[in-house]
Structures are given as C-alpha cells and as structure tokens.
Amino acid sequence: MSGRGIFAQSVRSAERKSRFSLVGGMIVVVGAAICVVAIVLEPEEGRSFVDVAAMLLSYIGLILVIQQSYTQFMDVPEPASRTAWDRVWDLATKRPRIAIAALVILILSGTYLTWYYTSASGQVVTGHITASKVTADGTGPGARPNAGSGAEPAGLTDCYPAGGRETGKRNEECAAVRIQVPGEPPARGHVDLTPVLQNEGTTGSCVSPAHIVLTPVVDGVVRPGVTGSSGHSVDVPIDNATRDAYILAEIDNQHDDAECKVTLTITRAVLHD
Amino acid sequence: MLVARTGARSRALAVTACVGALLVAGGCGQIGGAPPPDESETAEQCASLLGADAGGRIVIGMHSDQPGMNFQEDDARRSGFDYEFAKYLGEYCGMTVIEQDVSTPQRQELLQDGVVDVIVASYSITDARKLEVSFAGPYLKTKQGVMVGAGSGIESARDLAGRKVCAGRNSTSWDQMIKNLPGITAVEAEGFGECTERLLDGEIDAVTTDQVLLYGYEHEYSGLRVLPGEQFGSAELYGIGLRHGDVELCEFFNQAIKDYVHSGRWVQQFKNNLPEHLDPDDFKPVDHDLTECPDPEAEQ
Numbered sequence: 001m002s003g004r005g006i007f008a009q010s011v012r013s014a015e016r017k018s019r020f021s022l023v024g025g026m027i028v029v030v031g032a033a034i035c036v037v038a039i040v041l042e043p044e045e046g047r048s049f050v051d052v053a054a055m056l057l058s059y060i061g062l063i064l065v066i067q068q069s070y071t072q073f074m075d076v077p078e079p080a081s082r083t084a085w086d087r088v089w090d091l092a093t094k095r096p097r098i099a100i101a102a103l104v105i106l107i108l109s110g111t112y113l114t115w116y117y118t119s120a121s122g123q124v125v126t127g128h129i130t131a132s133k134v135t136a137d138g139t140g141p142g143a144r145p146n147a148g149s150g151a152e153p154a155g156l157t158d159c160y161p162a163g164g165r166e167t168g169k170r171n172e173e174c175a176a177v178r179i180q181v182p183g184e185p186p187a188r189g190h191v192d193l194t195p196v197l198q199n200e201g202t203t204g205s206c207v208s209p210a211h212i213v214l215t216p217v218v219d220g221v222v223r224p225g226v227t228g229s230s231g232h233s234v235d236v237p238i239d240n241a242t243r244d245a246y247i248l249a250e251i252d253n254q255h256d257d258a259e260c261k262v263t264l265t266i267t268r269a270v271l272h273d
Numbered sequence: 274m275l276v277a278r279t280g281a282r283s284r285a286l287a288v289t290a291c292v293g294a295l296l297v298a299g300g301c302g303q304i305g306g307a308p309p310p311d312e313s314e315t316a317e318q319c320a321s322l323l324g325a326d327a328g329g330r331i332v333i334g335m336h337s338d339q340p341g342m343n344f345q346e347d348d349a350r351r352s353g354f355d356y357e358f359a360k361y362l363g364e365y366c367g368m369t370v371i372e373q374d375v376s377t378p379q380r381q382e383l384l385q386d387g388v389v390d391v392i393v394a395s396y397s398i399t400d401a402r403k404l405e406v407s408f409a410g411p412y413l414k415t416k417q418g419v420m421v422g423a424g425s426g427i428e429s430a431r432d433l434a435g436r437k438v439c440a441g442r443n444s445t446s447w448d449q450m451i452k453n454l455p456g457i458t459a460v461e462a463e464g465f466g467e468c469t470e471r472l473l474d475g476e477i478d479a480v481t482t483d484q485v486l487l488y489g490y491e492h493e494y495s496g497l498r499v500l501p502g503e504q505f506g507s508a509e510l511y512g513i514g515l516r517h518g519d520v521e522l523c524e525f526f527n528q529a530i531k532d533y534v535h536s537g538r539w540v541q542q543f544k545n546n547l548p549e550h551l552d553p554d555d556f557k558p559v560d561h562d563l564t565e566c567p568d569p570e571a572e573q
Contacts, residue, residue, distance in 0.1 A: 199400040201452070203445045204507030207400045209564050229565075254561050255414075259507040 031060075122192070122272035128182035129269045133175050134248075153177045154200060154263040158253035159213070177249040177264050179214075181238060181271070188271035189239030195249060197230040197262040206260035211252040218245045227252070233268065316367025322522045323366070323390055331368040333359045334375040334389035334514070338466030341489020341547045342395055353489070354546040355511075358412060359393040361538065362513070365529045377464045378443040381406055384514050391526075392514030395486060397445045398564060407519050407566065408512030409526035411558045412533070417449045417506035418484035420491065422472060423498045427479060430503050433457050436478035439468035446482040449506035454481065472497070483509045485547065485556060492548045512564070523566035531560060 092099035133153035159174035181191050193214065199206045207230050214234055215225035218241045225248075228234030238245040253260050320326060335355060337345040343355040351372065363370035373389050380396055383389050384406060398408040419438075421427040427436070434456035440447040441464045451459060460477050462468045468480040469490055480487070487499045513526050533539050534557060543553040 201507065202401055202448045203397075203399055203452075205398040205400055205403070205510050205564065206507075208403065208567055209562075231567075255508050255510060257508040 122270040123187060124268070124270050125182050125191075126266065126269045129266050130180045131249075131264065131266055132178050132180075134178050152263050152265045154261070156197075156251050156262050156264055158210075158256060158258060158260060159250040160252040161256045161258070174250065179247040179249055179266060181245045181247065181269075183271070184244050185241035186238055186245050186271055189241075189273050190235055190237050190271070191245075191247070192233050192235050192268075192270040192272060193228075193247070193266055194233045194268040195228060195230060196265045196267050197251075198265070200261045200263055201259075204257055204260050205255065206253060206257065206262050209254040210260070210262065211254065212264075213250045213252055215248045215250070216245060217248060219243045313367070315365060319366035319525060320368065322519075322525055323368075325368065325390075329368055330371050331363055331366055331391070332371040332373050332389045333362065334373045334380060334383055334392040334394055335359055336376075336394045336464075337374050338464065339395060339486055339489060340493035342486060343393075344489075344493070352546065354413070354485075354542055355393050355395060357542040357546065358533070361533055362391070362393065362526070362529060365532070377441045380514060384516060387516075391522075394514075395483065395511055396514045397483070398510045398512040399445060405517055407515040407517050407523050408564060409515060409523045409566070410512030410530055410564065411510035411562055412513065412530045412539075413485065413511040413556055414558055414562065415483045415485040415509045415511070415556055416504040417446060417453070417481060417509065418487045419454075419479050419481050419500045419503050420469075420472070420487040420497055421479045421500060422475070423496050425478060425498075427500070429500060430454060430505070433479055437476075438479045438481055439471060439477045440481050441465045441468065444482070445507075445509060450481045453505045469494075469497070485551075488548050488551060489546075510558075510562070510564075518568065520566045520568045527563045527566065530558070530563065534558065 131153055133156070153175075155175070156177065157171075157174060159171050159176070160169065161171055179193065195212050195214075197207045197210055197212070210230065212228045212230065212234070213225050214228060214236050216223045216236050216238050218238050220243075223237070226234055226236055236247055238247075249264060251260075251262060251264075319331075320329060323331060325331070335351075336343045337351065339353065339355070341353055343351060343353040343359075345351045359372075360370060373383070375383055375389070375392065375394055377394075380392050380394060381402070384392055396408070398411055402408070419430055419433070427433065430453075433454055436457060437460050438450060438454060438457040439460040439462050440450045442461050444465070446465070447459075447461065450457070460468075460471070462471065465480065465482045465486060468477070468482070471477045472480050473494070473496060484499065484504065491497045491499045513530075515522050515526070539557060540553045543551075543556065
C-alpha cells in the first residue's frame with residue numbers, strides 16, 4: 001500500500017471514530033437521562049432504586065463493550081462497502097464460543113427481564129390510586145365515589161362504635177372511602193396499601209388507636225375485609241378479578257370517640273402476586 | 274381563698290386513712306419497701322427500664338391543685354385518684370415515689386428535661402402530643418364539662434353565650450372550649466385551679482375542663498355546680514406521660530394499668546376520691562382502650 005493510500009485510510013478511520021464518538025456520546029446522554037427520569041418516577045411507577053441502578057450499570061457496560069468492539073474493528077482496514085452487521089458476523093465467526101455464550105446470555109436475560117417486569121415484580125401504583133369518600137347511602141358493593149371529592153378524603157368518623165368491628169355493629173351513617181385499584185382488571189392479585197390517618201383536630205387521640213378496615217370488592221363482589229393501622233402496610237387480596245377491583249376503607253376507632261375526624265391518605269400502593 | 278366543705282370531707286378522709294392504714298399493715302401499700310418475692314421480677318424490670326437501681330426512686334410529676342384527683346392544701350398530705358394511682362405505680366416498681374409538682378403547661382418540658390421520670394397529672398393523650406411525648410394508658414376516660422357558680426342561673430351551655438368562660442393555658446380544654454362553645458368570651462389562666470379561684474371570686478361566669486376534675490371541685494367546695502348532662506368534645510384519655518419513644522416502659526405501664534383495673538383497686542380508689550353519684554364504669558378504661566406503644570423510629 002502506498003503512503004498516500006495509508007494516509008487516506010487513516011483519515012477515514014479518524015472520521016469514523018469521530019462519528020462514533022458523537023453517536024456514542026448521544027447514546028450515553030440519552031441513556032443517562034432515561035435513568036434519571038426512571039429514578040424520579042420510581043415512587044410512582046414502581047421501579048426500585050436497585051432496578052434503576054442495575055439498568056444504569058448494564059447500560060454503561062453495554063456501551064463500553066460496543067465501543068471496545070467497534071474500536072478494535074476500525075483499527076483493521078476494511079472495505080468501505082462492509083456494513084456493521086458484516087463486521088459483527090465476522091467477529092462471531094472468528095470467536096464462535098464467545099458469540100454463542102453472548103447469544104445465550106442475551107436470550108436468557110431478555111426472557112428473565114420480560115417475565116420480571118410483566119409478572120413477577122411489584123408495581124408501585126401510588127400515583128394511580130384514587131380515593132374518594134362515599135356517603136352513607138352509597139356505601140357498599142358497587143358504590144360510586146362522590147362527585148368532587150378530593151384525593152384525600154376528610155372528615156372520616158368511627159364506623160364501628162360500641163366495641164369495634166368484632167361486635168358486628170356498624171354505624172350506618174358512617175362514610176367510607178373507596179380506593180380504586182388501577183387496571184381493568186388489575187395487573188396483579190394483591191395490592192399492598194399503606195394508609196395514613198391524620199387527626200383533623202388538635203384534641204383527641206384518633207390516629208394510633210384507630211383500626212382501618214379494608215374490604216375488597218372484586219368484580220362487584222364483597223370479600224372478607226382485613227384490618228390495618230395508620231402508617232403500616234396492609235396486604236389486600238384482589239385475585240381473579242376480571243373487570244375491576246376497589247377497596248372500601250372504614251375507620252374503627254378503639255376509643256369510640258364520636259368527635260374524632262380524620263383524613264385518610266394512601267401513601268404507597270403496590271400491586272403484587 | 275377557697276372555702277373547704279368540712280363535714281363530709283373529714284369523714285371521707287378518715288375512712289380513706291383507715292383503709293390506707295389497713296392496706297399498709299397488710300403489706301399491700303408500702304411505698305419504698307422491698308416488693309414481695311413474686312413481684313421482684315417486675316420491680317427489677319421497672320428499675321432497668323427507668324435506668325435506676327432496684328428499690329430506688331421514681332420521680333413522678335403530679336398536680337397539687339385538683340381536688341379528687343391530686344390535691345394538697347397547705348402542708349397537708351396529698352389525696353386524690355391520680356395521687357393514689359401514682360403511689361400504685363411506685364409499688365408496682367418497688368420504688369419510692371418522689372412527688373414533683375407540675376403545672377399543666379410545664380408537663381412536657383419537665384419530662385423532656387429529665388426532671389421527672391413520668392407524669393401522672395390528668396395528662397390527656399392526644400395525637401398532637403404523641404409527636405413529643407409517649408403515653409401509656411389511658412388509665413381514666415372523661416369528657417369536657419362546664420362548672421358555674423351555684424347561684425348563677427346558668428342551666429346549660431346555651432346560656433354561656435356572651436359570658437366569660439375560663440380554661441387552662443396549653444390544655445386540651447382550651448381547644449375544646451374554643452371549638453365547642455361559640456359566642457363565649459374566652460379567658461385564659463395558668464391552670465384550671467386558677468380558673469376556679471376566679472369563678473369563686475366572681476371574676477368569670479364559668480369554667481370548662483374535664484368533667485372528672487369539675488366533679489372533684491364541686492365535691493370539695495361549696496358554691497360550685499357542674500352542669501348536669503353537659504358533655505362535649507373529644508374523649509379526654511388520661512395517660513402516663515413518658516419520654517418520647519420509650520416503647521418498653523410504655524408497654525410495662527400498660528400492663529400495670531391492666532393489673533390495677535382488674536384487681537378492683539381502680540374502682541376502689543375512684544369511689545374513695547370522687548363523688549358517690551358518679552358511675553365508675555363511665556370513667557374506667559377497658560383493655561382495648563389501652564393505646565399501642567408505637568416506636569417513633571420504626572414509624573418513620
């Protein structure tokens with residue numbers, strides 16, 4: 001090869017490297033931006049910090065591998081007509097064991113990630129939960145939320161006076177809260193809720209002695225309720241839903257204090273199996 | 274000056290003293306002595322939780338101006354339901370009770386500063402206070418009531434519109450008064466005792482606080498009358514004030530309260546110290562009333 005040919009080839013190689021650096025840089029920036037967005041949305045959308053960190057590391061690793069492979073190939077003079085796929089194929093045929101191992105890892109990883117994100121992992125749906133106060137006459141299966149009610153139903157009072165829920169006596173004037181589970185039907189068979197109560201007044205002990213009765217209504221059918229307390233997560237089964245599921249939340253104040261009025265907020269909701 | 278009703282009170286004191294003497298003679302009520310062998314484990318646990326030596330001292334913050342609950346006139350001996358309950362806690366712990374006077378606004382500060390180990394001073398459990406103080410209990414339940422001068426002509430809360438009504442500063446009664454008695458002229462005082470003195474002096478028309486306290490005053494002093502049937506506001510649940518986050522001590526004292534109620538001593542002391550016409554069951558806590566003892570760190 002003449003000196004002029006070698007010079008021209010090195011110029012082309014430098015141009016390719018420069019182009020790659022630009023494209024690679026853009027990929028890294030876009031990937032990093034996606035990761036940042038994922039971290040910000042984590043509480044709402046369900047990707048844990050570990051998920052996002054793993055994704056970020058994988059992404060950086062992938063970029064480094066591609067860059068390394070590409071750089072190695074560009075150092076070898078190649079006809080201009082050869083595509084990137086040709087070069088990948090050449091690499092695969094030259095190193096078949098590595099290529100097969102990489103392919104197997106790729107397939108297994110893809111299968112696992114697909115299964116994990118569609119079926120196995122919990123989905124944080126806090127931002128998609130709607131909670132609405134339902135009036136006494138609307139409380140019960142199929143009840144609809146009050147028009148104009150807020151995301152944090154307020155003015156909730158004791159629904160089970162005189163000894164609590166165990167006695168079976170319910171105050172029929174009591175308002176409940178309808179917590180609509182996102183998805184028609186919901187994507188998982190359980191929802192883990194963290195309800196938090198806040199005393200609306202400056203007096204009374206209304207929060208920590210209160211039980212929160214959570215009754216799931218799946219496809220319009222009322223199921224046995226579970227009981228929780230403010231600030232602690234409660235697992236509510238909503239399995240085998242074919243249409244929709246919602247949960248009725250009621251207050252059972254252990255002190256039977258009729259003056260207690262509380263606000264209910266769902267601070268975390270996770271769908272899981 | 275407050276005028277004490279003497280006849281019935283003297284007899285009640287004499288009976289109380291005799292009962293107390295019998296209890297002490299029977300080894301049930303000795304303060305500061307070694308606990309019976311089967312109670313030594315409880316005493317050791319209490320001392321450990323308080324960071325004190327077994328058989329040592331427990332400093333209990335208490336009022337001294339609440340007849341029926343905790344009252345000390347001049348240099349006389351203390352008496353009242355709260356006082357007897359504080360003594361019981363000392364027995365339960367096998368420790369000598371050191372009485373520390375507290376006023377209503379001081380309770381939280383003295384507890385946080387470590388001046389007292391616990392507070393037994395008609396200290397209502399509220400969600401707001403639970404952010405700063407932990408509570409065992411309740412050991413007594415009551416609601417808000419109104420007390421007026423015997424000849425005032427005031428018959429119900431409706432008659433209070435435009436009148437001067439007093440409540441203690443930093444007390445839940447103040448909040449409940451503002452919320453539930455519209456149209457009144459609210460008067461603030463250092464404590465409920467000061468309100469009552471002003472009522473007797475004719476400076477104000479009515480006093481509002483927890484009914485059980487009002488009945489104690491009505492029983493003790495002539496010229497005062499609790500409006501019958503006037504109950505309002507949130508339930509006032511008297512708890513043992515503890516330093517914030519002391520979960521184990523809270524659970525320990527919850528058990529002490531259960532034992533006190535189940536043993537019958539609760540009813541006995543209620544009858545000994547408060548008016549006969551009151552039904553103890555209206556004020557007595559049941560087991561499910563006892564508040565949980567959440568760990569503030571785990572809650573965050």
